[in-house]
Amino acid sequence: MPEPFQLHRDPFGRLALTDAHGVQHLGVNPIRGFPISAAEYGVSICDQEGRELVWIRRLSELPGELRNLLEHELSQREFMPVLESIDKISTNNEPCEWQVQTDRGPTAFVLKSDEDVRRLDGARAIVTDANGIAYLIADLNRLNAVSQRYLERYL
Amino acid sequence: MTETADHGSNLPARWSAAIDRALRPGEKVIAWFETDLNVELRFAHEAVFLTPQRLIALSSSGQDQVREWRLPADLTLLTRDFATVGGLELVDSHNRLAVWRYTTARSAAAQRFAHRFEVARVGHANGDGGLGAGVCPSCGGVLNTDDGACPECTPAAAPPPVSSLLRLIRFAKPRLGMIVLGFVLTLAGTVASLAPPYLTMPLFDKVLIPHQNGLPVDPTLVYWLLGGLAGSAILAWLLDWARTYVLAWVSERISADMRSRTYAHLQQLSLEFFGGKRTGDLMSRVSSDSDRICNFLSLNLIDFLTNILMIGLTAVILLSINPWLALVTLSPFPFILWLVHWVRQKLRRGFRQSGVAWADMTSVLADTIPGIRVVKAFAQESREVERFDQSNARVLESNDRVNVIWSFFGPLVTLLTEAGLLTVWAFGVWLVFAEGITVGVLTAFLAYISRFYTKIESMIRMVQAVQRAAASAHRIFEILDRTPSVAEPKIPYHPGRLEGSIDLVDVRFKYGTREVLHGINLSIKPGEMIGLVGPSGAGKSTLINLICRFYDVSEGAILADGRDIRSFPVAEYRKNIGIVLQDPFLFFGTVAENIAYGRPDAPRDEIVAAARAARAHDFILRLPDGYDSLVGERGQSLSGGERQRISIARALLIDPRILILDEATSSVDTETEREIQAALQTLIEGRTTIAIAHRLSTLRRADRLVVMERGMIVEMGKHESLLESPGTYARLHQAQLELVQGLGA
Numbered sequence: 082m083p084e085p086f087q088l089h090r091d092p093f094g095r096l097a098l099t100d101a102h103g104v105q106h107l108g109v110n111p112i113r114g115f116p117i118s119a120a121e122y123g124v125s126i127c128d129q130e131g132r133e134l135v136w137i138r139r140l141s142e143l144p145g146e147l148r149n150l151l152e153h154e155l156s157q158r159e160f161m162p163v164l165e166s167i168d169k170i171s172t173n174n175e176p177c178e179w180q181v182q183t184d185r186g187p188t189a190f191v192l193k194s195d196e197d198v199r200r201l202d203g204a205r206a207i208v209t210d211a212n213g214i215a216y217l218i219a220d221l222n223r224l225n226a227v228s229q230r231y232l233e234r235y236l
Numbered sequence: 237m238t239e240t241a242d243h244g245s246n247l248p249a250r251w252s253a254a255i256d257r258a259l260r261p262g263e264k265v266i267a268w269f270e271t272d273l274n275v276e277l278r279f280a281h282e283a284v285f286l287t288p289q290r291l292i293a294l295s296s297s298g299q300d301q302v303r304e305w306r307l308p309a310d311l312t313l314l315t316r317d318f319a320t321v322g323g324l325e326l327v328d329s330h331n332r333l334a335v336w337r338y339t340t341a342r343s344a345a346a347q348r349f350a351h352r353f354e355v356a357r358v359g360h361a362n363g364d365g366g367l368g369a370g371v372c373p374s375c376g377g378v379l380n381t382d383d384g385a386c387p388e389c390t391p392a393a394a395p396p397p398v399s400s401l402l403r404l405i406r407f408a409k410p411r412l413g414m415i416v417l418g419f420v421l422t423l424a425g426t427v428a429s430l431a432p433p434y435l436t437m438p439l440f441d442k443v444l445i446p447h448q449n450g451l452p453v454d455p456t457l458v459y460w461l462l463g464g465l466a467g468s469a470i471l472a473w474l475l476d477w478a479r480t481y482v483l484a485w486v487s488e489r490i491s492a493d494m495r496s497r498t499y500a501h502l503q504q505l506s507l508e509f510f511g512g513k514r515t516g517d518l519m520s521r522v523s524s525d526s527d528r529i530c531n532f533l534s535l536n537l538i539d540f541l542t543n544i545l546m547i548g549l550t551a552v553i554l555l556s557i558n559p560w561l562a563l564v565t566l567s568p569f570p571f572i573l574w575l576v577h578w579v580r581q582k583l584r585r586g587f588r589q590s591g592v593a594w595a596d597m598t599s600v601l602a603d604t605i606p607g608i609r610v611v612k613a614f615a616q617e618s619r620e621v622e623r624f625d626q627s628n629a630r631v632l633e634s635n636d637r638v639n640v641i642w643s644f645f646g647p648l649v650t651l652l653t654e655a656g657l658l659t660v661w662a663f664g665v666w667l668v669f670a671e672g673i674t675v676g677v678l679t680a681f682l683a684y685i686s687r688f689y690t691k692i693e694s695m696i697r698m699v700q701a702v703q704r705a706a707a708s709a710h711r712i713f714e715i716l717d718r719t720p721s722v723a724e725p726k727i728p729y730h731p732g733r734l735e736g737s738i739d740l741v742d743v744r745f746k747y748g749t750r751e752v753l754h755g756i757n758l759s760i761k762p763g764e765m766i767g768l769v770g771p772s773g774a775g776k777s778t779l780i781n782l783i784c785r786f787y788d789v790s791e792g793a794i795l796a797d798g799r800d801i802r803s804f805p806v807a808e809y810r811k812n813i814g815i816v817l818q819d820p821f822l823f824f825g826t827v828a829e830n831i832a833y834g835r836p837d838a839p840r841d842e843i844v845a846a847a848r849a850a851r852a853h854d855f856i857l858r859l860p861d862g863y864d865s866l867v868g869e870r871g872q873s874l875s876g877g878e879r880q881r882i883s884i885a886r887a888l889l890i891d892p893r894i895l896i897l898d899e900a901t902s903s904v905d906t907e908t909e910r911e912i913q914a915a916l917q918t919l920i921e922g923r924t925t926i927a928i929a930h931r932l933s934t935l936r937r938a939d940r941l942v943v944m945e946r947g948m949i950v951e952m953g954k955h956e957s958l959l960e961s962p963g964t965y966a967r968l969h970q971a972q973l974e975l976v977q978g979l980g981a
């Protein structure tokens with residue numbers, strides 16, 4: 082079944098969507114519905130005003146090219162580094178500086194309060210830094226012993 | 237905009253060599269921007285430099301890799317911000333030429349850079365658009381010129397921690413006299429309690445043993461010694477009594493000071509703080525944490541000091557009687573110290589964890605008890621019980637972990653004590669046989685050493701209390717260290733009674749990283765009534781929160797009587813504002829007290845007049861105790877409309893220059909609304925008014941309607957003229973008409 086809409090990228094790098102009625106919308110934004118709990122389920126494409134144009138139940142149901150385009154665009158606007166290990170936490174009291182390894186390279190950030198470390202379902206957790214950037218811990222049990230020791234007092 | 241010398245201050249060292257190479261002779265950097273990500277969104281640094289002629293890009297992967305674009309051309313720098321990442325994009329009229337990526341930490345800097353680029357390209361500096369103001373929107377401090385960050389507000393990691401317990405000294409200072417007295421009493425008491433074993437020595441050597449060996453004994457010496465023993469016991473008791481009293485007195489006061497200081501500080505903090513913290517947690521910090529510290533100060537700390545004194549003095553006495561025996565006796569001591577240190581580490585982590593677990597559990601309570609109606613309505617009692625059980629289980633688990641350490645450690649100390657005593661016996665008996673010491677000396681030693689170890693044992697038991705108190709102190713200082721984000725100005729200007737004009741200049745506001753107001757411009761004349769309309773979520777409440785200074789703007793400024801509201805002391809400014817909210821909150825107290833909340837000294841006449849004007853007088857008189865009826869949480873429950881009229885009277889009584897009505901009539905029926913409308917009419921008279929309402933008919937009397945949508949002002953004007961153009965207002969109006977007609981049909 083052909084998709085009821087089409088997407089392409091314009092020379093400015095923006096996404097343009099042609100909907101089922103052939104109307105073109107420039108600069109549309111793909112947004113995940115459940116970015117943390119179910120990233121692959123539910124992506125909405127909204128126009129610049131934030132009105133939904135298309136709801137895609139599952140990205141995997143889209144034909145390859147369209148899916149690649151969307152996934153690339155999503156990866157450009159999603160930024161949730163996966164925390165792989167904690168090298169050092171500067172002090173015992175917040176605010177403290179964390180030096181960490183992530184899947185996007187090593188970095189350091191400031192944690193404002195102990196409530197910014199939050200356990201999710203299962204063994205996942207999220208650390209939110211002072212700038213609002215979230216670092217995902219995919220599996221608490223798979224962190225090395227040093228990192229687990231550091232996290233112990235928060236969870 | 238001032239040109240920064242050289243490459244601008246604070247340019248990270250990694251760029252200076254490369255940019256020096258890239259610059260032509262005489263070319264100067266006007267502005268620069270450093271990213272914290274690369275294009276693949278990995279943590280890395282890239283930099284863009286602006287000179288009067290060119291835009292130069294460097295990247296840290298290959299610093300010789302230089303890209304450049306000549307100015308002026310049809311170039312534009314755009315910033316695009318998503319939730320936590322942003323992009324700076326260089327485009328010409330056909331294409332995107334380059335992209336730089338950064339996290340929200342740098343988005344303000346990116347915007348500033350794009351702005352400077354625009355200024356340089358157009359070739360004239362027509363104002364800074366609020367960006368170059370150089371003053372921090374929250375604290376009024378001076379901003380860094382290059383990255384636009386405020387050195388005072390940007391969160392930084394805490395300096396090396398002074399132990400939270402030591403910081404309690406701040407609260408102890410005002411009570412210094414009593415504390416010194418307590419300490420002197422402690423010292424005296426300790427010395428008095430150490431005297432008896434010293435007296436037993438001559439009792440053995442000069443009295444008992446000579447007597448046993450058939451030698452004559454001086455009976456007066458016996459009386460003296462026994463008298464001394466009794467005397468020192470009584471003295472020790474009296475001193476202990478005085479000490480306990482004095483120290484309990486002091487510690488109660490310290491913890492009371494701490495409670496009120498914490499609470500006062502809490503009241504200063506802006507809504508932002510309360511948004512992020514949980515009520516239960518805050519309550520437990522103010523109440524039980526300060527209580528725990530009080531207990532610690534009055535009981536444990538003193539015991540701790542006494543014990544240390546006692547241990548020190550005992551060691552000195554033992555050494556002076558017989559150094560060899562003393563050294564052997566004290567040999568396990570270093571080991572015990574090391575053990576204490578080890579356990580302290582373990583326990584500290586344990587207690588922190590159990591503190592977090594405990595706060596979690598209180599939060600569940602604070603969450604569900606006020607929401608009990610919702611819980612019951614959706615029949616979720618068992619799930620809530622389960623949720624509570626879960627956090628209770630976590631408390632249990634963390635306490636268990638502490639107990640494991642503790643149960644191992646306690647008996648170990650007892651074992652060490654026994655070992656110490658055994659050593660003294662063995663070595664002492666040998667010494668007596670070798671005629672090194674007398675029996676009297678040995679008994680004194682045994683008496684001292686058993687005291688010594690009891691003290692050590694009790695001191696170690698106290699480690700637990702110390703760690704608990706340290707954790708509590710930490711939680712309290714976490715509040716006290718928080719600087720209010722709605723800060724008092726450094727150089728305050730006293731507004732007095734305002735005329736009532738309000739100007740919003742390019743106001744932007746972010747909740748966390750999400751911008752919900754995007755550049756609002758609006759001028760309101762004194763006495764004008766503005767109706768603020770728009771779909772829900774448009775940012776209307778946020779805008780008035782900013783005008784009330786519950787939050788501070790992220791960018792731009794709000795002026796009252798032509799002055800930035802951040803230059804006024806917060807309380808003096810708010811005296812000029814009356815607020816009526818959709819769901820008015822009544823405090824526990826009488827109706828009269830609630831009406832007079834903003835002006836507790838208001839005479840009764842004025843309270844009644846305000847209630848009358850608010851159309852509340854009649855129903856108040858129907859309450860069992862009239863104006864003295866208790867309302868609020870534990871009092872008489874009132875209907876929504878009644879509470880609303882009380883809150884209108886409350887706003888009326890302070891006679892504000894600026895009046896804010898946020899959906900004041902949305903939660904009441906039309907009949908009541910008509911009453912409230914009439915009440916409001918009195919209130920609005922002659923004041924600058926900003927009213928938000930869903931029923932557009934409510935705003936008929938507004939001088940001007942301002943239509944907001946998605947954080948922007950989309951239309952402005954009178955009802956009639958707005959209806960003429962097919963815009964948001966016309967749409968909202970149409971929808972309401974249809975709703976009414978639908979009801980009529």
Ligand SMILES: Nc1ncnc2c1ncn2[C@@H]1O[C@H](COP(=O)(O)OP(=O)(O)O)[C@@H](O)[C@H]1O
Nearest residue numbers: 511747752770771772773774775776777778779
């Ligand atoms: N405390 C808050 N924290 C985060 N976002 C908020 C907060 N308050 C409001 N918002 C968001 O800001 C936007 C504007 O909200 P608001 O000003 O309450 O709208 P309105 O009053 O026009 O209905 C909404 O999208 C809302 O979700």
Ligand SMILES: [Mg+2]
Nearest residue numbers: 776777778898
């Ligand atoms: Mg609202």
